[in-house]
Amino acid sequence: MSELKNITETILSNEWATLKRIDYDYKFENGEWRRLSRECYNRGNGAAILLYNAEKGTVILTKQFRMPIYNVNSEEGMSIEVCAGAIDNNDSALETIIRETEEEVGYKLNDAKQVLTAYTSPGALTEKMFLFIAEYNDHMKITNGGGLESENEEIDVLELKFSETLKMINNQEIVDAKTIMLLQYFQINNVLNNK
């Protein structure tokens, strides 16, 4: 671990989430100390899930408008992603993903398996993401999903062939990192073929 001292934190924005500037003295390997500054955006941690049906060879994804993407590339504003949500203070990652699965895609889960953990953008975000997988079937579908109207969510639910989603990564229709990670986890571990 590098040596650090004189760490100060300045809150630059504290609305929906917190953006801080952190100034600190950092000791380089050659022994030189330099004062550095980094901005860190904290909106908590997140959980995401890839739902799959081994018999049908399908997975459930979502499609929704994402302002941060639209802001830099208006043609990519609609984002195809695994079901995901922010983890509230007192909830576990598993509780979060079971709740989000019902809210966003309408399936009732009892359990899910955590397979990966990833910092999503360590240079800028504090966010750690817990990535899950679970099987779904038509009997578990209890609502249409779509997200919470009270949170102004408008989420399309997509049921796609797994093989189709791999093509969508290659042609850049799917460009969300957590979604690519989970789909490639399935590919590497042969999750759908081994069932």
Ligand SMILES: Nc1nc2c(ncn2[C@@H]2O[C@H](COP(=O)(O)OP(=O)(O)O[C@H]3O[C@H](CO)[C@@H](O)[C@H](O)[C@@H]3O)[C@@H](O)[C@H]2O)c(=O)[nH]1
């Ligand atoms: N007013 C306001 N509302 C916001 C803001 N940011 C998010 N929200 C609201 O909070 C909801 C959050 O929905 P979740 O389903 O909990 O989170 P998410 O947006 O899907 O994010 C998930 O994926 C992200 C990465 O792609 C993760 O960053 C995040 O942790 C989570 O896993 C959004 O639908 C929106 O209504 C904001 O800046 N202002």
Ligand SMILES: [Mg+2]
């Ligand atoms: Mg969400």
